[in-house]
Amino acid sequence: MLDVTRLRVIDAVARHGSVTAAARELHYSQPSVTHHLSRLEAETGAQLLRGVGRGIRLTEAGRMLAARAAEIIGRIDAVDAELAAHVGLTAGRVRLAGFSSAIGALVPGAVAALSAQHPGLRISLIDTHPPEALELLRVGRIDVAIIFRYDETAPEPSGIRLHHLLDDPLYVLSSGREVELSGLRDATWIAGCDRCRSHLVSLCAEEGYEPQIGYTSDDMVVMQALVAAGLGVTTMPGLALRTHHADGVIATELPGSRRHVYAATYGEPPDPPAIAALLTALTETATP
Numbered sequence: 555m556l557d558v559t560r561l562r563v564i565d566a567v568a569r570h571g572s573v574t575a576a577a578r579e580l581h582y583s584q585p586s587v588t589h590h591l592s593r594l595e596a597e598t599g600a601q602l603l604r605g606v607g608r609g610i611r612l613t614e615a616g617r618m619l620a621a622r623a624a625e626i627i628g629r630i631d632a633v634d635a636e637l638a639a640h641v642g643l644t645a646g647r648v649r650l651a652g653f654s655s656a657i658g659a660l661v662p663g664a665v666a667a668l669s670a671q672h673p674g675l676r677i678s679l680i681d682t683h684p685p686e687a688l689e690l691l692r693v694g695r696i697d698v699a700i701i702f703r704y705d706e707t708a709p710e711p712s713g714i715r716l717h718h719l720l721d722d723p724l725y726v727l728s729s730g731r732e733v734e735l736s737g738l739r740d741a742t743w744i745a746g747c748d749r750c751r752s753h754l755v756s757l758c759a760e761e762g763y764e765p766q767i768g769y770t771s772d773d774m775v776v777m778q779a780l781v782a783a784g785l786g787v788t789t790m791p792g793l794a795l796r797t798h799h800a801d802g803v804i805a806t807e808l809p810g811s812r813r814h815v816y817a818a819t820y821g822e823p824p825d826p827p828a829i830a831a832l833l834t835a836l837t838e839t840a841t842p
Contacts, residue, residue, distance in 0.1 A: 564602065567591070648698060719816060721814055727803050744781065
């Protein structure tokens with residue numbers, strides 16, 4: 555039977571790429587980490603590591619085991635959180651990840667309301683894009699992911715359940731005047747994250763052209779600063795504009811264009827009480 559402690563060791567080595575860094579994270583000595591790895595090889599009968607210069611590198615078998623170890627550890631940690639939550643909302647934790655504009659516009663109010671009702675509940679937060687948040691959810695490192703998707707976005711991985719929060723209108727941002735998408739064939743565009751960039755390309759394709767992308771940033775402040783300086787145009791959802799709207803930037807709503815915002819959980823219902831309480835708080839905050 556595989557030892558969970560040794561699975562944590564190979565997971566840390568895989569993430570950091572070195573025994574030294576893994577030992578530092580786990581608060582072990584380097585010889586202790588090396589011993590656990592040797593024992594793991596003996597238990598599995600597989601070569602998990604090979605020497606490269608003065609360091610080590612995971613073999614194909616080692617990478618496979620490390621990937622499974624991350625998922626196993628995440629599920630164990632999730633069970634710990636669920637058990638704590640089932641004791642009651644006077645204790646326990648909920649681990650949350652979400653994208654920046656949702657964190658700015660939705661999360662503070664929801665967490666503040668939840669904390670006022672259940673002061674013993676601990677909530678942690680990670681700022682990350684939807685694909686990364688869903689992977690953290692899948693391997694059990696978070697309990698709730700706030701994501702957005704467009705109509706053409708690929709389906710979420712199996713086991714993911716989506717709880718609808720709102721449909722977020724999309725705007726074209728320009729400097730000085732209102733504009734329509736059809737009239738921006740020759741404009742310089744500022745593209746956002748991969749998911750938003752893909753949607754921008756789809757929107758422009760419907761108008762019969764490919765956007766000329768001159769700048770790329772997923773920072774809404776940077777994007778609006780570029781627009782305000784007259785360096786380009788971009789699209790931006792309403793949540794982002796609610797969080798920050800720079801002077802000199804004109805926002806023109808795109809009729810019928812929305813991104814769909816969800817809170818995602820993993821596994822079969824019902825959700826543990828602490829997670830259900832957070833979902834309720836997020837839904838109430840998202841409702842106008």
